[in-house]
Amino acid sequence: MTKFSTVILGGLIIILIISGLFDKISWAFNVPAIIVLALIWVISIYNSFVQLSYRVKEALSDIDVQLKRRYDLIPNVVETVKGYAKHESSVFENVTKARTAAMGAQGLADKAAKENMLSDTLKTLFAVSESYPDLKANANFLDLQRELADTENKIQASRRFYNGNVMALNTAMDTFPSNIIARMFSFGPGDFFDLPEGSAAAEPVKVSF
Secondary structure (H helix, E strand, C coil), X not given: CCHHHHHHHHHHHHHHHHHHHCCCCCHHHHHHHHHXXXXXXXXXXXXXXXXXXXXXXXXXXXXXXXXXXXXXXXXXXXXXXXXXXCCCHHHHHHHHHHHHHHHCCCCHHHHHHHHHHHHHHHHHHHHHHCCCHHHHCCHHHHHHHHHHHHHHHXXXXXXXXXXXXXXXXXXXXXXXXXXXXXXXXXXCCCCCCCCCCCCCCCCCCCCCC
């Protein structure tokens, strides 16, 4: 049921109450009608919260899919760079540690922070590639760099979609009278997935060759 329909139901309930107060319609009809309409109204709002909650969960899964794709690409990038810059062991180690930390992050705030750290180590890794002309000309490295940039774009698109759904859910929870139903059935607000400004995840990894 749409938001417009729930407004209509609420309006009908108010009309029935007013008509009863002014003896326009018998209370024998009004009371059962008001109860039925009120139940339909509660059920419609409850269902809308269920739908919004599912959309938030689905959008979060889309983010996880893209992050996993990013995690899968990183070892290949590291191994490719390592073949040309073996002595940059500290850079490779930092990327590996940051990837492991990001994969084990708990909660959106922790995940955003760990993703930012991972992006910083990736920027360092790509900066290292600038010193190796043969690496910059390597077709496999170029393909991996493009795939990583594409994944970063998809992460951002998924994040925007997720935050949009969280905004819709939280707005419904803060708006009267739907906030009453939200409290009644213990619906909780969604958490936004925020990435710090200037991070490589907020601005897809770009490397100039």
